[in-house]
Amino acid sequence: MEMIVSKQWLLARIYEPDLVIVDCRFDLADKEAGVAAYRESHIPGAVYLDLERDLSAPVSEHGGRHPLPDPQELADKLSKAGISNQSRVVAYDDQGGMYAARLWWLLGWLGHQDAAVLDEGFSAWASGGYPVTAETRIVVPGAFVPNIQQDRVADVNHIRQSLGNDRVLLVDSRALSRYKGEEEHLDAKAGHIPGAINRFWKDVLDDRGAWKAEPALREQFAPVIKALDDGRETIVYCGSGVSACPNVLALHRLGYTQVKLYTGSWSDWISYPENPVSTGEE
Structure with a gap:
């Protein structure tokens, strides 16, 4: 799988069982805006991972504004999102790929290479007439075992x-x-x-x-x-x-x-x- 995938590529594979689509939308100025946008409308089958709750550790004196999460805690959250070591993952956001690329990098850090970012993001997907939904699917947990790089x-x-x-x-x-x-x-x-x-x-x-x-x-x-x-x-x-x-x-x-x-x-x-x-x- 290429690291950047097109809307057409994703549409053709949207219901393949080993593919996990992850909505990573987030707004530093309004930290509930991403999950609110997900609840309102998202790509069918997508799960949501939050930059600060899921993809970062709590802020402390050092480590920066978005510290690296504990690898096992992150692996557990990925598992709950239905991601296993065998999954193909496509992440998207609405901020040029910045937050989606964060998930792509974290997956690589944990030894998972089969991940990509959706080109152009959610707004381009929706405005292009591609399917969206407010329904959330039942997630079957995966088994993600980290192999830290x-x-x-x-x-x-x-x-x-x-x-x-x-x-x-x-x-x-x-x-x-x-x-x-x-x-x-x-x-x-x-x-x-x-x-x-x-x-x-x-x-x-x-x-x-x-x-x-x-x-x-x-x-x-x-x-x-x-x-x-x-x-x-x-x-x-x-x-x-x-x-x-x-x-x-x-x-x-x-x-x-x-x-x-x-x-x-x-x-x-x-x-x-x-x-x-x-x-x-x-």
Whole structure:
């Protein structure tokens, strides 16, 4: 299964028994909006997983705004959602794939590779005349056993040790204005991790909100690809470990599966007062 699937692909397979469709809609400004939207209308057969209740651990002093969930607790929630190690999973949202990509990344972290994100998301599905429903199906629990891929993860100590190391490339996935420290509406400090370059995650999408084709992604990520081809370790981060996931997915699509995610990201980095902060462009 491709990592990005079309509406037509999903429609043709929507009732296949090993396919689990997951609604990941969420709104940081209204944290009940995603589940409310799901209850009102969703793709037939879809189950709902919430960014903060299901796909993150509770917030604490460190770990960022969306800490990495406990792997066994996440595996139990996946099982209750009907996902087993043999399932094919298609996730969707209405925010350009950001939250769906979070589930895609978490599944990969737990050793499950057969997962994808629905191109263009729910609104495009509904406005395109594809089927929607308010009915929820009876979920038969799966049996999901995690096989943690620790090489996909970077923590704050890893980042500290990487500062000034020209064999490591940090990629900041936030909007350029936040990266440069010109504005910051979510976290207590503005700026970026020293040495990081900026690649805004929304630039993986075209003007219609669809994922760009591979040649366009290669052009966009040219300096990152060069670093990877040169054998440099590459670590992607964002504000809280969520919006970096589309960039990680894009690089996986291009064959660079060795990319790491700094799961706590900027909100974890600045929770340590001694960590340095840079502004402007690099």
